[in-house]
Amino acid sequence: DTGVSQDPRHKITKRGQNVTFRCDPISEHNRLYWYRQTLGQGPEFLTYFQNEAQLEKSRLLSDRFSAERPKGSFSTLEIQRTEQGDSAMYLCASSSLQGAANYEQYFGPGTRLTVT
Amino acid sequence: LAKTTQPISMDSYEGQEVNITCSHNNIATNDYITWYQQFPSQGPRFIIQGYKTKVTNEVASLFIPADRKSSTLSLPRVSLSDTAVYYCLVDSGSARQLTFGSGTQLTVLP
Numbered sequence: 741d742t743g744v745s746q747d748p749r750h751k752i753t754k755r756g757q758n759v760t761f762r763c764d765p766i767s768e769h770n771r772l773y774w775y776r777q778t779l780g781q782g783p784e785f786l787t788y789f790q791n792e793a794q795l796e797k798s799r800l801l802s803d804r805f806s807a808e809r810p811k812g813s814f815s816t817l818e819i820q821r822t823e824q825g826d827s828a829m830y831l832c833a834s835s836s837l838q839g840a841a842n843y844e845q846y847f848g849p850g851t852r853l854t855v856t
Numbered sequence: 857l858a859k860t861t862q863p864i865s866m867d868s869y870e871g872q873e874v875n876i877t878c879s880h881n882n883i884a885t886n887d888y889i890t891w892y893q894q895f896p897s898q899g900p901r902f903i904i905q906g907y908k909t910k911v912t913n914e915v916a917s918l919f920i921p922a923d924r925k926s927s928t929l930s931l932p933r934v935s936l937s938d939t940a941v942y943y944c945l946v947d948s949g950s951a952r953q954l955t956f957g958s959g960t961q962l963t964v965l966p
Contacts (some may be wrong), residue, residue, distance in 0.1 A: 797866065
């Protein structure tokens, strides 16, 4: 399977702990996105990378959130001092500069975070 | 960004054609209309995209009237496996992030 993969699929953590999620995009895709989705809502954009450069960050991305994409391959999203409001599905997507335009993004299965 | 309005939910029966309409009264000249599908516990999946008139692919058709203030996603002969949430998105073709609304929950009944 050469789709977008995310790890872990599920994470339960206690309030105040730090968590880190990993995303492996489709190998030839140089654009990578992070979204957050809560129950009953559509995904909300968090941040975007082109290669290793983080080019956009949503206002949703508080200073407790940090994302990296070293070497322009996989990406990590870290949440420090988790709060119950961080409980959500965290989705990663990737797309290519060539071929289809930005609107065709390929999503991974997501990491479901539960903060107790 | 143009705001989209679509029904919260729809029911249909297997084998029927389903049409989901999305309103986007403030669509801009540079905006495209894109539809995504999402199954439970999965990420969204691109279905179709268009600018005007009609677009058809192996999965669906997208009808866009001349004023572009609405669009209709048409799914021919739905099956139980088409039960999902369908999102209508309106964005500039150069937009980097996708802006999702709440979507339409389509339930296909046997």
